[in-house]
Each structure stands twice: as structure tokens, then as C-alpha cells.
Amino acid sequence: MIEARLSLSEARWMLQLMTLEPTPESPLRDPLAVVAEVPGGSTVEAKLAEALTTRGLLLSGRRVNPFVAAALKWLAQPAVVWNLALFGRGGAEAVHLAFRDGTAVECRREPSGLRLRFPLPESDARQWLADQVEGGRRGA
Amino acid sequence: MALESVPLTAGSLVAFVSKSAVFLVVLFLKLCYSTALYATLAEVNRRITVFRQGRRPVLRALLLLPSVVLFCSAVLFAFNFFRVIFGGVGTTNFKTLFNPADFIFVFLRVGFIFAAVALGCALGIMTGRAVPVGRDRFGGLLYRNRGRYLGFWLFTFTLCGFFRILPWGFATYWTIWLLVLAACIVTAAHWTLYGRCRAVLATPGPGLPPGDLLDLSLGAEDAVVLSALLQSRGPLTPEGLGRALAQPGAPCLAHPAWAEACETLRNDPVTRTGVLQRLGSRGLAAQSAGGWTAAGAALRLRALGFSEKTASLTVKRGGSARTGVLQRQGATAVLVNPGPVTLTLRELPGGKDPVAALLESAEG
Numbered sequence: 001m002i003e004a005r006l007s008l009s010e011a012r013w014m015l016q017l018m019t020l021e022p023t024p025e026s027p028l029r030d031p032l033a034v035v036a037e038v039p040g041g042s043t044v045e046a047k048l049a050e051a052l053t054t055r056g057l058l059l060s061g062r063r064v065n066p067f068v069a070a071a072l073k074w075l076a077q078p079a080v081v082w083n084l085a086l087f088g089r090g091g092a093e094a095v096h097l098a099f100r101d102g103t104a105v106e107c108r109r110e111p112s113g114l115r116l117r118f119p120l121p122e123s124d125a126r127q128w129l130a131d132q133v134e135g136g137r138r139g140a
Numbered sequence: 141m142a143l144e145s146v147p148l149t150a151g152s153l154v155a156f157v158s159k160s161a162v163f164l165v166v167l168f169l170k171l172c173y174s175t176a177l178y179a180t181l182a183e184v185n186r187r188i189t190v191f192r193q194g195r196r197p198v199l200r201a202l203l204l205l206p207s208v209v210l211f212c213s214a215v216l217f218a219f220n221f222f223r224v225i226f227g228g229v230g231t232t233n234f235k236t237l238f239n240p241a242d243f244i245f246v247f248l249r250v251g252f253i254f255a256a257v258a259l260g261c262a263l264g265i266m267t268g269r270a271v272p273v274g275r276d277r278f279g280g281l282l283y284r285n286r287g288r289y290l291g292f293w294l295f296t297f298t299l300c301g302f303f304r305i306l307p308w309g310f311a312t313y314w315t316i317w318l319l320v321l322a323a324c325i326v327t328a329a330h331w332t333l334y335g336r337c338r339a340v341l342a343t344p345g346p347g348l349p350p351g352d353l354l355d356l357s358l359g360a361e362d363a364v365v366l367s368a369l370l371q372s373r374g375p376l377t378p379e380g381l382g383r384a385l386a387q388p389g390a391p392c393l394a395h396p397a398w399a400e401a402c403e404t405l406r407n408d409p410v411t412r413t414g415v416l417q418r419l420g421s422r423g424l425a426a427q428s429a430g431g432w433t434a435a436g437a438a439l440r441l442r443a444l445g446f447s448e449k450t451a452s453l454t455v456k457r458g459g460s461a462r463t464g465v466l467q468r469q470g471a472t473a474v475l476v477n478p479g480p481v482t483l484t485l486r487e488l489p490g491g492k493d494p495v496a497a498l499l500e501s502a503e504g
Contacts, residue, residue, distance in 0.1 A: 025456040080457045082502075087450040130495045133451045133466065 002067055007113035013038040013048050014064050020076045027096035027107050028075050071118040074100040075107055177301045180212055206330040213323035216300050224316045225249055256317050260324020268332025273340050275446045281337050293322035345448050347470025354437055354487035360401035363483040364392050365415045370442050375431035378412045397480040453502040464501035466494055477501055
């Protein structure tokens, strides 16, 4: 299982590079709606590129790491999405699972941006749901 | 004349300038102290206001507040330590402490302070035990705020600060004694409350006793009225129901269709009566002399009270979405499907896997 953390600006810019637009079902649509598009050739873009390259998420020639690219594609244009909200002990957490081509990507909102975990075989999704519902952080 | 009589020498000039500088520095420090004191007070007041407004306190907040109170009290106590313990004996007159009579007074003063600590802790524990603690519908904590002891501490702290700023330290001893008492009350009350909240959270819900499993299907209007009946502490007349719907709970506003039904019912007494009669005919409400109350399966729903764990799963596929909500308490699991037209509530039988049922209901 691969885990990647992206800020909202980084996710937005990577989608721009991949010329992908989140569909209405996509769990990325709402969080990224509040982030402005990154202008090409700007210093912001240069900084984003540098940060992503350092973490190995961007390869030479501004190619998105193929694993991350696949995860973002599943997330941006999924076939099915599970939005799971867990409440208990006064706390709450939300997690999304986006399915496409028999594989799923888990996406969580964090204060710093998004945390992605992938790939999750579709056959394991039911077990994933049981793990989340039975365990999990549950706030306070 | 007086000025003219003083010989103006270089030494007197230096002494005058140095004394003025010291005076200005002391004045500045006092101003800083009083500003910091009242800024702290303003911050404490803000935290207390936020704390009182919060209906779902986080456990950490219960410890944060007494920490702030203790810190502020300790700082003020430290500033007054010598005056409180040794009375009029200044730091330059320590030799007078060797007088046995002064020793007795010092012991008496320390004893009074310890009495304030003991009394404050006892009162605080009593206060903390008197606060009713319960759980909200999502398993969070609820308690009825009785924050007068916080007001008492704030008043005492202000009083102490005021007397500290005055040059003579008038009534310092008794105000500090009150501050120690108030700080101990707040600390002991919050630690007691913290312990009780931890105990409530650690106690598993009993679940529902064996009986007919819940299986309800309600339209938007029926759901809104039943929700109001379940939340009411006593019987509701159709007029009382209208007043109750003027301030609907969060679940009634969660879906536009329910919010619309709520608004319609609030303004239409005929429909309200009709819905009450419909619920009555289904055995979910009963009419008594005082008005309408929940009955039958609705009582079983109310007995559930809160859910320890709630999981809401929405499955989105091809432009459509369906939501299932699983609420659990002890061995009881209730599956809710909140739709725009119909709200269904189904209690799952003992052997059924709740996660599988949740997925089934959300996938449709």
C-alpha cells in the first residue's frame, strides 16, 4: 500500500498537469473548489514543482509519478465513491473510497491537505469498511 | 523658596536623575503588570464564555480551564507570597522573625491558607459531583453547565489584582485567601467532572431490552413530528407542537425536504393535527389529557437514547447517491435510510452483520 500526502495546491496543480477535472462524484471536487488555479510559469508553480520533486511525486520533465497519477485519476474521475463518516465520543472523521477499474483509493482530509492510500483491491473494500466501522479514531 | 534653598550640586543632580529613572521604570513595570493582568483576565473570561457556550465539551477542555485558573492564581499568589505569609514583616526585617510570637502568626497564616485549600477542594468535589452528566445522541458528552464557581473565581481574581495594584496592599491577605479557595474549587470541580465524564464514556450502553424489533417507515412530515414528540419532555398539544417546530433540532434541518416539511407544519395547525392523528393511528403517538406523547415503537426508539458509534455511508454511482446510517449502542444496531421522501428505521436482528447491512442499504 502506498501512502502520499498532498497539500490542496499540490493536488490542484497535479490535476492541471494531467488535464483532469474532478467529476461531481469525486471526493476531490469540494476541497479543490476553494483552491485557485496555479498560473503557468509563476513562482508558485516553481515552488510546487520543487516540493513535489523532492518527495519523488514529480519526475523529470514535470511528469507526475505514475502511481500518484493513477491514484489522482481514480479520485478525480471515479466510477463509484463511498463517503464514510464516523461519529462517536463527540468526535467525527470522514474518509472517502474512490473505485475505478477494480481498484480503490482511500482519501482523507487532513489539516495540511489530503492523505491518499492506494491501491486497494475492490474485493478488499468490504473488509476495509468493516475495519473503519469497528475501529477507527473516533474523535476525542 | 524650598527649591532655591537646596544647593544644586552635581551629586544631587545625578541622584535626582537616577531616582526619576527608577521611578519611571517602576511605573512602567506596574503598568506592564496591570496590563498583563487584565489581558489575562480578558482571555480567561473569553475561554470561560466559550466553555459555557459549548454544548459538547471535549474532555481536554475540562482540564485546560483549571490549568489556566491555577496558573493565574499561582502567579498572583507568588507576587503576594511574603505579604500573605509574613504579614507586615518585610524582607529586610527577617531578624524579627526570630520573635516566637511572629512564628506563631506565620503558622496561623499558613494554616489559614491550608484551610482554604482543604475547604476549596471539598466544595469543588461537591460541585463537580452535583453536575449532571449524560451523553448526546452521537455518544458525545453533555452536561448542564453550572459555572457560577468560575464567576466566583473571576471576581476574586479581579479583586486580588485590584488590591495588588494599590500601593498599600490593603486587604491583600483576605483577597488572596479567597483566591486560593476559588482556585481550589474550580480545580477540584473540573477534575471531578473530568473523572465522571471518563467514567460515563467508559460505561458501555445497555442496548435495548428484547422485544419487537423496530421497523418504521416515515414520510417527511411524520418524521419531523415524531422527532419533536421524542424530544419533548412532556405531552405536546398541536399548538405546543407548532412552538416546538419553531426551533427544530439539527436532524430536522439535515435534509431540505424535512426542513420544508418542518416549515409547513409550523404554519399549518390543520396539517399538524392531521399528522398527529396519523401517527396515533399507527400506534406511534398517543393522546392524553395534556396532549400527544410518543407511544409504542417510538418509545422503544426513545429508550435507545444515544448511539455509541454512528457510521454514515453514502454510495455515489452514476449521478445518484444513497445513504445508510448505522447507529449502535451495546448489542443494538439500528439502520437508518434518510431519503427525501421516506425515512426508514430498522433494528437489526442479533445475528445479522451490521456492516454488511449498512453496505447493502447504501448500495440499494
